Amino acid sequence: MAVTTINKSVLGNGIRILTKKMPYMRSVSMGIWVDAGARDESADESGLSHFIEHMLFKGTHKRNAFQIAKEFDAIGGQTNAFTSMEKTCFHARVADEHLATMFDVLSDILLNSRFETQEIENERPVILQEISMQQDSPDEYVHYLCTKNFWGDTPLGRSILGKRENVSTYDNHAIRNFFQRAYQPERIIISAAGNLDHTRFTDMIEPLFNRFARFDSDEGTRPPLTWPERRTPPDHRTVNLHFRKLEQAHIIIATPGIAITDSRRYAFSLMNTLLGGNMSSRLFQEVRERRGLAYAVYSFLASYADTGMFAVYAGVAPDNVNETIRLIIAEMRNLKNKRISNDELVRAKEFTKGNLVLASESNDNQMVRLAQNEFNLKRQTPLKEVVAKIEAVTTEDIIELARSLFQLSQPSLTVLGPVTESDLGQI
Numbered sequence: 001m002a003v004t005t006i007n008k009s010v011l012g013n014g015i016r017i018l019t020k021k022m023p024y025m026r027s028v029s030m031g032i033w034v035d036a037g038a039r040d041e042s043a044d045e046s047g048l049s050h051f052i053e054h055m056l057f058k059g060t061h062k063r064n065a066f067q068i069a070k071e072f073d074a075i076g077g078q079t080n081a082f083t084s085m086e087k088t089c090f091h092a093r094v095a096d097e098h099l100a101t102m103f104d105v106l107s108d109i110l111l112n113s114r115f116e117t118q119e120i121e122n123e124r125p126v127i128l129q130e131i132s133m134q135q136d137s138p139d140e141y142v143h144y145l146c147t148k149n150f151w152g153d154t155p156l157g158r159s160i161l162g163k164r165e166n167v168s169t170y171d172n173h174a175i176r177n178f179f180q181r182a183y184q185p186e187r188i189i190i191s192a193a194g195n196l197d198h199t200r201f202t203d204m205i206e207p208l209f210n211r212f213a214r215f216d217s218d219e220g221t222r223p224p225l226t227w228p229e230r231r232t233p234p235d236h237r238t239v240n241l242h243f244r245k246l247e248q249a250h251i252i253i254a255t256p257g258i259a260i261t262d263s264r265r266y267a268f269s270l271m272n273t274l275l276g277g278n279m280s281s282r283l284f285q286e287v288r289e290r291r292g293l294a295y296a297v298y299s300f301l302a303s304y305a306d307t308g309m310f311a312v313y314a315g316v317a318p319d320n321v322n323e324t325i326r327l328i329i330a331e332m333r334n335l336k337n338k339r340i341s342n343d344e345l346v347r348a349k350e351f352t353k354g355n356l357v358l359a360s361e362s363n364d365n366q367m368v369r370l371a372q373n374e375f376n377l378k379r380q381t382p383l384k385e386v387v388a389k390i391e392a393v394t395t396e397d398i399i400e401l402a403r404s405l406f407q408l409s410q411p412s413l414t415v416l417g418p419v420t421e422s423d424l425g426q427i
Helices: 048-055 065-074 096-112 117-135 138-151 172-182 198-209 265-277 282-290 318-337 342-360 363-377 383-392 395-405
Strands: 005-010 016-021 027-034 078-083 088-095 188-194 239-243 249-256 294-303 308-316 412-417
Touching: 005 198, 016 198, 016 363, 027 096, 027 363, 048 078, 048 088, 048 117, 048 172, 065 096, 078 096, 088 096, 088 363, 096 198, 117 138, 117 172, 138 239, 138 249, 138 308, 138 412, 188 198, 188 363, 249 318, 265 282, 265 294, 265 308, 265 318, 265 342, 265 383, 265 395, 282 294, 282 308, 282 318, 294 318, 308 318, 318 395, 318 412, 342 363, 342 383, 342 395
Parallel strands: 016 188, 239 412
Antiparallel strands: 005 016, 027 088, 027 188, 078 088, 249 308, 249 412, 294 308
8 A cells, every 4th residue: 555655855955845645546636835924914914925826927037927827738737836924825726747937937937037028917806806806795895894893994804816006006126025025935845745755855955945035125135034913813703784786785794813832723623513613503503404594504613823703604585684693603602502413423533534534545635634733733733643532532522612702692793785784683
């Protein structure tokens, strides 16, 4: 039986390289990760991390935007990028025989992007359209409104895409300066999973990335060695209605959550599964199956380095808003006050473990897991260890966590749709 192995190397400048050898696969997934995201932006910089994500595919000293796309297409590769609150990632997946080409292109866009003025002007309306698309998708837009309501005017409460007025003004100077401050070697991880050899992979990376030193700013002086400290924002528990003429009302009820490294994270995940994480969850069964109030109803988690949020979403007919809110809050209170059956807990654990096993067979997921474990835990956690932690969670652990988080006397409620204050009953 083929054995998977995990290896780590650190270059002289601090860049970390992590690989997971999965010899039974015929592909390799690779990601270049930067520990910088929307949360690290000031109000005037909001949207710059995401703008840079777009611009890195728009031309280097060796390739223009079309050549970058053509080279990936020519090898049947899949490539993309994403910006989150705390991370930016550029990733690709190719057949193992094309690893060198994938690395050549991904490294080129990170090390040699030009941020040309004309390309910035060409990409600006694309990003503005992306902002419009989010606002035109109410089931997506309400999630942004929820975080804005919950975390207020702080980096966690702003849109990753940025504000229109910001995006409309960013130029080469603003983009390059932020890039030079954010993309420093000690904040970079290169992770890969699939059919590859760690030593050969590191030998490819080292000659290029070992020279990746702290950038000089446009003025020719070295940028500050420090990166803005991430401050934990207070949560706001308010009712926020956004009136819009829609067929549905989109509801999110949010409560405090926990940090991504909190020791209670396994109980947090199981609590989410029990309440609204799958089709047999309490909310899905009560709101959709028994009452027929919503097509989509689910709970979800947002966990960051130092804080988090737990929330429940439902999309319902406007006349059913009050009933749905009452049902959601009732189920959250039930989780706090009523015992969880052993059968229910076992099902939640098996669901969670099953998802972990499926993810372990995907090299895309394993590439992501390598980087996330390194960033958050500074070590790799074996699947057996994670399963043991899940198995160790008791009903008392989940109930205690629910009692500490579900402060429902004044929940954070966000509603997008044809609902006014007079329509909203007593919560």
